[in-house]
Amino acid sequence: MSKYLVFGHKNPDTDTIASAIAMSFFLERQGYDAEPVALGTPNEETEFALNYFNVEAPRVVTTVANEVEHVALVDHNEPQQSVDDLADVTVDYVIDHHRIAGFETAQPLYYRAEPIGCTATVLLKMFKEHDYDIPKSIAGLMLSAIISDTLLFKSPTCTNQDESAARELAKIAEVDLEKYGLELLKAGTNLSTKTIDELLTLDAKSFDMNGRKVRIAQVNAIGFEEMQAQKAELLTAMDASGYDLFVLIVTDILESNSFGLVSGDDFTQVEAAFGTTVIDNELLLPGVVSRKKQVVPQLTAAYEK
């Protein structure tokens, strides 16, 4: 068997990087040659976790078929989120926690997805099923993935399984879960070093909603002041982007609230989705932390009315 490259989605987040490293270790434990790689450089939150547990960042690649015939995907399956030459390799493994869309194989494969908060939680089950010990550093990264994806268990995507997996991993990683968790999340809120363009693309996804082009970006923050100070520049860039609706969700990770900055033509739909009024392009979103569960479905429904 030739070597596996193991990777997550483009614009990698902590779960994508951590799960690539953990899955690569899992495959090596099964006797395969495997290397975690990434489709982009780690963000500051992920960098914090890598430094904390003294793990090197995975090598960044833009293609894989020039190196290997077989790959393992983590934290994604949709081709447009994956490596550009995915069609030229064989996917033997997928470990994920998203919907399945546009994913096809010619051969049977190992596919393991669960509707839970984090890919690393699925990976922890696999390690336990095989009685594989998890090294301290990899447990630390998997823990970081769960903290990141669930905003320290505050996201509605979080399940009891994610929380108990995190507590188990924190023991192996020998860290204080709450203390480390807040430090990790804060590391991802260092917005002062980011350009306007970076803030709007760091974690942005595009959607087709009833024929309208919608883009929803999200950034984590501590308080809203820093982002509100840049409101004018942000709106100028959002207006210039050409979407029918561009929503920037700024999530306060300590208070578990968000506010939205809105640009484009479709304010009616936004107001219908959240039952509130857009004032000066701003929108209060109390209790909202998850784009996947608390923004996309509500907006989609509003467009379909």
Added chain:
Amino acid sequence: MSKYLVFGHKNPDTDTIASAIAMSFFLERQGYDAEPVALGTPNEETEFALNYFNVEAPRVVTTVANEVEHVALVDHNEPQQSVDDLADVTVDYVIDHHRIAGFETAQPLYYRAEPIGCTATVLLKMFKEHDYDIPKSIAGLMLSAIISDTLLFKSPTCTNQDESAARELAKIAEVDLEKYGLELLKAGTNLSTKTIDELLTLDAKSFDMNGRKVRIAQVNAIGFEEMQAQKAELLTAMDASGYDLFVLIVTDILESNSFGLVSGDDFTQVEAAFGTTVIDNELLLPGVVSRKKQVVPQLTAAYEK
């Protein structure tokens, strides 16, 4: 949570029926209301297993959205093999051992597939991971599924995992694996009661191979005499079917050999695929027992030359 219907593919085989029953039991153990159903009546092999372990055949349905909102699929994922109104329900679970093609969801789900011989082997792992005891009758059906899908471990699709799962299930089911296995396989070779049309449709799959319409049917037998006696009628029906190539694979389950009956225009590709000559529409296929591994890939490659 409303009720789940659990079902396998159209033209149900023993794995599809047994895994629907086992998965339904699994979901009930998890506290859900679940019922196994089938997209067709069980074949004679499956009937033998159901009678042996005193389990009622699942109710046959042609639609599901009129009954439930949520379903669990076993032993398949491709929509054309599934219930006609699959698009009108939400798939929350898939337990499978095939390639993934044309399958899409709007929401995250539990998807568990492995590249092994039988869905029931995957299900046994799930039962063990949850420490759920398996009732004797369900263990017997799961064992039957593995025997059926692997032709008592002789198929190249069989893995060590399937064989050890079968041995474990045989203990729970309190049967002599080899003795019961042969009886079960023999029950599926009762061809004398079948019409020509039934023989050609019981387990037939269509393929597009480089733009040519190819159909490959397979029947299990003991010896080839019974089928060879009906050669003329079989060929007449195969000729009338309008495929560019129609191959009937007759597999001797005791000798692990097959012979092929060939109709249509594309004999060149058949001869290239198997490195042998078609004489009087017949083809010897020594050692061939698996359509998935020993017929389809070879024919596909021959068409692409």
